[in-house]
Amino acid sequence: MAGEILMPKLGLTMTEGLLAEWKVAPGMRVRAGDVLFVVETEKIATEIEAPGEGEILDLLAPAGATVPVGAPVARWTGEAAAAPREAPAAPEQPAPAAPAPPRILATPLARRLARERGLDLAGLRGSGPRGRIKAADLPQAVAPAAPAPPAAALPLDRIRATAARRLSQAKREIPHFYVGAGADLTRLLALREEWNALPGAPRLTLTHALLAACGRALAQAPELNRVWAEEAWLPLPGAHVGLAVDTPQGLFAPVLRDAGALPLEELAARADALVARARAGALTHEDMAPASLTLSNVGMHGARFLVPIVNPGQSMILGVGAVEAVFRPDAQGAPVLRREATLVLAADHRVLDGAAAARFLGRVAAILEQPLALLRAPAAGG
Structure with a gap:
């Protein structure tokens, strides 16, 4: 009967681990103490050993995957390796929609001319009823300044990214x-x-x-x-x-x-x-x-x-x-x-x-x- 090898919990606060490297392949027989795979957290890399003797049947998670604690990573003929399973995370609630921008009163001709000339109608007071902007009002508009090119993002390595995420979580959740x-x-x-x-x-x-x-x-x-x-x-x-x-x-x-x-x-x-x-x-x-x-x-x-x-x-x-x-x-x-x-x-x-x-x-x-x-x-x- 096939059993499952699970992602272990290596610390009090660990909820997931990076399966950095497999040391075995399907069809390979292992004995107690043989290294099966390497898990990396934001702190260290740990070799995970076989708890007993058996044959590896399937690898359920590829190297490089981030796996929740308690999730199966492989099937084998040995006994299931016990690890606490985590409850699935609650689905994220959609963010509230941003309020719609205020409507700009302008004639169709004024809108077309503004688009062609690259003019911004926001903040312009028109001469028509209720401040409606007409084509004759457009010379008063100012073309928006060209946006500065966005700064290139600096990608973080996995350790720094995980540390940033966990410290942000700690600052939010710890009073x-x-x-x-x-x-x-x-x-x-x-x-x-x-x-x-x-x-x-x-x-x-x-x-x-x-x-x-x-x-x-x-x-x-x-x-x-x-x-x-x-x-x-x-x-x-x-x-x-x-x-x-x-x-x-x-x-x-x-x-x-x-x-x-x-x-x-x-x-x-x-x-x-x-x-x-x-x-x-x-x-x-x-x-x-x-x-x-x-x-x-x-x-x-x-x-x-x-x-x-x-x-x-x-x-x-x-x-x-x-x-x-x-x-x-x-x-x-x-x-x-x-x-x-x-x-x-x-x-x-x-x-x-x-x-x-x-x-x-x-x-x-x-x-x-x-x-x-x-x-x-x-x-x-x-």
Whole structure:
């Protein structure tokens, strides 16, 4: 009896995948673990293996086709490969018709002469009854300016086009709200400079410290480590943190696993390796683990702050701006030079309210302002 091989769901928010390449053909026998085809999402390419032994009967979707999750892509003699089927999308409603332009009163001769001379009658007041335009009124009309040639559209590659579509959907459907705070990074930056001056010490960056602070804040508030999933909250295991990475292929947000449980030195090494894989186009399925929070640091580009968009399938994203030198009064009121950065947390209002988001952001800032604790391995629970 023939079974179906289905398009698998490779992430919490995946609804479709690009069948990039077939590795088998009809009539070929396969065993468990043999690669059947390659699926590309907007993030990574994944090889899909046979769940058992069987013979490929038919390929139902060609290479290059975009296939909904749960739809059959092939028939074979093995058992059906289980994958959740998605409900068909509701048909699009036709857009309301545009209102008809106002009727222009003009004599037939005036209309014919206007067409021949390339004149625009709109806005012209005629001398006839009720402003009717006559042939004698035409010298007053002005020929419309020739339209500028349209700019050539720049086609997007599949990854950028999919990312644009999904972020547009996220901005429409996720009820965003934002909280902002300043973080005093004076002690942290001084400690980092001292650390990086040590012979043989691995280089630490502000992004490393931000990842550690975000991970530890999540570990200390596990009740906020959740996402929205079909009218319910879905708790996530592990204080994993996504990191926005600019690559030649576009912007990616791979996930640093267990960011809230790693010593800072180990976290830095793992983060550097993650960024290298992203820029080389070598991210794995494990690099795209579910996470509730992503970090986007644009401070190195000189931006004062960033108001980001929550990534699909997540509930928070932290935007970080450039470090600025500012004078603040000390306990005696004397001005003291401090180094601060603006943090903006965008959150999904279905998952967090304003008070919870503000407390979380305050927790991140407090961790950054006590940098010596970052050099110690985090205690259980953050």
